[in-house]
Amino acid sequence: MKITAVDTLLCRLPVVHREGIPSLAGVPRKDFEMLLVRISTDSGLVGWGEAFAHYGTASTVQLAVERLLAPRCVGEDPRNLNRLVERLEQDLFRIGRTGPVAHAMSGLEIALWDLLGKSLDISVNQLLGGARVPSLRCYASLPRYGAADAVVHDCKTALARGFDAIKVHEIGVEELQACGRFMAANPGVDYMIDANCPWSLDEALHICALLESGPPVKWLEEPLKGPDDYRGLVELRRRGGIPVAAGENANEVHDFALMSQSGAVDFAQPSVAKLGGIGALLRVLDLLRDTAVQFAPHTPFLGPALVASLHVCAARAPDTFVECYFLDTPGNPFGAWTHPQDGRLRVPDGPGLGADPDPELLQAVAARD
Amino acid sequence: MRIRRALAFPYRPAAGQCRPDCVIIRVDTDDGLTGWGEAYGADGMAALTCRAFDTLIAPRCIGQEVGEDIGLAQTIGAILHALGGSGPVAFALAGLDVALWDLAGKRRGQPVHALLGAKRAVTLASAVRLDYASLAAGSEPPWTQATLAGHAGLYLAGATLSQLQAARRAFPGAALMLQPPRPWRADAFMTRAAALRELALAWVEDPLWPLGDHTAQAALRARAGLRLAGGQLCLSRADAWRQMDAGAIDVLQISPTRLGGLSAAIGLAQHARSAGVDIAPLALGEGPGYLACLHLATALAPEALVCVHAPGASPALCGPAAAPGGNGARAPETPGLGADPDPDLLEAGQQRFHEAVA
Numbered sequence: 001m002k003i004t005a006v007d008t009l010l011c012r013l014p015v016v017h018r019e020g021i022p023s024l025a026g027v028p029r030k031d032f033e034m035l036l037v038r039i040s041t042d043s044g045l046v047g048w049g050e051a052f053a054h055y056g057t058a059s060t061v062q063l064a065v066e067r068l069l070a071p072r073c074v075g076e077d078p079r080n081l082n083r084l085v086e087r088l089e090q091d092l093f094r095i096g097r098t099g100p101v102a103h104a105m106s107g108l109e110i111a112l113w114d115l116l117g118k119s120l121d122i123s124v125n126q127l128l129g130g131a132r133v134p135s136l137r138c139y140a141s142l143p144r145y146g147a148a149d150a151v152v153h154d155c156k157t158a159l160a161r162g163f164d165a166i167k168v169h170e171i172g173v174e175e176l177q178a179c180g181r182f183m184a185a186n187p188g189v190d191y192m193i194d195a196n197c198p199w200s201l202d203e204a205l206h207i208c209a210l211l212e213s214g215p216p217v218k219w220l221e222e223p224l225k226g227p228d229d230y231r232g233l234v235e236l237r238r239r240g241g242i243p244v245a246a247g248e249n250a251n252e253v254h255d256f257a258l259m260s261q262s263g264a265v266d267f268a269q270p271s272v273a274k275l276g277g278i279g280a281l282l283r284v285l286d287l288l289r290d291t292a293v294q295f296a297p298h299t300p301f302l303g304p305a306l307v308a309s310l311h312v313c314a315a316r317a318p319d320t321f322v323e324c325y326f327l328d329t330p331g332n333p334f335g336a337w338t339h340p341q342d343g344r345l346r347v348p349d350g351p352g353l354g355a356d357p358d359p360e361l362l363q364a365v366a367a368r369d
Numbered sequence: 370m371r372i373r374r375a376l377a378f379p380y381r382p383a384a385g386q387c388r389p390d391c392v393i394i395r396v397d398t399d400d401g402l403t404g405w406g407e408a409y410g411a412d413g414m415a416a417l418t419c420r421a422f423d424t425l426i427a428p429r430c431i432g433q434e435v436g437e438d439i440g441l442a443q444t445i446g447a448i449l450h451a452l453g454g455s456g457p458v459a460f461a462l463a464g465l466d467v468a469l470w471d472l473a474g475k476r477r478g479q480p481v482h483a484l485l486g487a488k489r490a491v492t493l494a495s496a497v498r499l500d501y502a503s504l505a506a507g508s509e510p511p512w513t514q515a516t517l518a519g520h521a522g523l524y525l526a527g528a529t530l531s532q533l534q535a536a537r538r539a540f541p542g543a544a545l546m547l548q549p550p551r552p553w554r555a556d557a558f559m560t561r562a563a564a565l566r567e568l569a570l571a572w573v574e575d576p577l578w579p580l581g582d583h584t585a586q587a588a589l590r591a592r593a594g595l596r597l598a599g600g601q602l603c604l605s606r607a608d609a610w611r612q613m614d615a616g617a618i619d620v621l622q623i624s625p626t627r628l629g630g631l632s633a634a635i636g637l638a639q640h641a642r643s644a645g646v647d648i649a650p651l652a653l654g655e656g657p658g659y660l661a662c663l664h665l666a667t668a669l670a671p672e673a674l675v676c677v678h679a680p681g682a683s684p685a686l687c688g689p690a691a692a693p694g695g696n697g698a699r700a701p702e703t704p705g706l707g708a709d710p711d712p713d714l715l716e717a718g719q720q721r722f723h724e725a726v727a
Contacts, residue, residue, distance in 0.1 A: 055452060060425070097580065099454075099456020100421070227450050230607070
């Protein structure tokens with residue numbers, strides 16, 4: 001089998017807003033951009049992957065696929081996944097160990113696993129030894145509203161839809177206090193806060209003190225400004241009294257060794273669509289074995305990146321709590337596999353990722369520009 | 370003063386210049402000043418760095434106040450922290466930062482090295498970069514004693530062990546620095562260590578594969594008995610600090626067009642001093658990035674050996690001030706970086722880039 005083409009498809013999924021318009025990096029979020037990486041082969045099999053493309057970075061990642069990855073892949077046998085990925089890493093070590101080129105490589109790697117499974121007619125979880133559970137528990141990962149009423153209302157909606165765990169992305173004191181009151185009134189619901197790197201150590205300690213008087217927080221995620229300020233996280237964890245999560249912005253897999261050895265985190269959050277794909281998640285799991293650090297992958301995705309993470313969790317870490325982006329995107333071509341029921345996502349069992357996009361929906365959401 | 374316009378241009382040096390592509394950044398303010406910067410564009414990155422600048426950085430610059438405080442690149446970098454401490458977004462931000470320093474110097478009527486605390490320009494010792502990877506297979510390197518004239522050393526990029534040994538025989542007294550063709554696995558590096566030690570190299574750069582395990586490199590450094598350099602491939606400022614703290618390097622190579630511009634270079638240089646690590650600014654190219662490095666070295670490491678490209682056959686993008694000469698490198702005394710890109714050369718370099726891609 002030989003690769004005949006590698007290309008990308010940018011999908012813009014319209015978001016149905018329940019509560020106001022959420023924002024990302026200060027930009028109002030009217031739609032959700034999903035960047036698919038597609039590998040075509042001379043066998044007729046097609047592999048699908050997804051690269052991190054939030055924050056408006058899709059077009060840069062697309063250029064990376066087009067200029068840097070595709071020319072190095074065409075003509076290769078996609079089933080030699082390890083060799084192909086290692087060659088890309090060696091060719092691109094000056095530019096591709098982190099950032100958009102690494103994100104592009106992650107999307108490509110996921111598509112290679114999809115193809116490998118399809119070529120053998122087994123699922124990705126079977127390639128990893130088989131799923132230990134048919135479905136995984138999820139938490140609702142709410143978008144950032146920056147408005148107390150909106151986020152509290154969205155928390156209620158999440159519970160009504162069957163979730164028993166909620167992560168908010170609020171950083172304002174008023175919003176956090178409102179969330180705290182809601183969680184206090186709903187004991188038994190797991191409560192997480194994702195700050196997205198806004199604070200200095202002192203500011204974060206101040207927030208920890210404020211949270212201490214409220215309901216338990218399962219983790220405080222990325223509280224500090226420098227995403228890889230692991231020394232700062234060690235200090236915050238020691239003095240703040242609240243479990244810490246981080247890792248979606250780790251530079252590379254080795255960062256997880258640093259985090260776990262130095263005591264920077266309670267929860268490690270590798271991102272399949274940023275860090276190098278399925279192989280990267282497996283390497284992180286190896287690093288975390290026999291440590292007290294729990295695996296909590298970063299999966300605010302609605303396509304192959306989420307599904308790839310489900311396969312890894314089901315086969316290798318079945319107790320994992322999966323992040324489920326709480327956005328309503330009715331036209332999602334992967335909706336059949338990424339839309340939770342009663343707070344759970346089932347693990348596909350078809351060949352590869354077992355989650356090919358619906359062609360008509362795909363056509364409808366493919367970006368025209 | 371507010372930013373009116375922020376632009377990125379891919380630039381391909383003229384044939385025979387032996388320099389990689391780069392990205393030139395232009396920032397115009399509403400009081401009529403223009404600042405110039407440079408971002409990393411080698412290794413096929415120019416198009417990506419430009420794309421990142423145009424789509425992610427420039428829209429966040431327009432209308433922003435720039436005055437005494439040169440913090441805009443860090444502010445935007447904090448917003449875009451999810452897009453990598455290295456890679457095209459980081460490179461574009463580094464280029465923006467350099468342009469903001471140029472603007473600040475022009476506004477105050479002072480050269481950038483003065484803003485960085487230097488009283489005057491000094492002549493810097495330089496090492497000239499020789500690119501072995503560009504040689505046709507089996508061909509003899511064309512370099513002669515004249516290549517070394519005016520320089521204190523040779524920065525050998527992509528040289529094999531036998532090429533290094535030949536260079537040592539040809540240039541017995543020169544400082545030789547090695548950028549290996551690619552990093553080695555630990556055991557492969559150790560089998561070469563004795564031969565490398567005999568060559569009395571000033572340093573070996575980023576020798577260990579996989580990259581990024583600074584503790585492993587520190588252990589290797591002790592075993593190999595070689596001076597090691599690194600910094601260009603660091604994935605963030607925190608990563609560069611960790612590399613120094615781990616004892617992985619003897620020499621920090623500072624590359625303002627890759628990592629955080631001049632603003633980050635200040636902190637990196639200070640940390641290097643406190644960690645007992647030498648500093649080697651990489652003053653490559655012939656544009657704003659080259660000039661930025663000269664100012665940086667002048668202010669923060671006047672004793673440093675700066676790595677430069679060989680003088681080119683064609684005029685340098687930023688004119689004679691940015692032509693890496695054979696008589697030492699010296700930062701201009703004129704305001705800002707001291708020399709703007711020549712508009713015709715910039716246009717021609719852009720055209721060469723686009724023609725090659727098409």
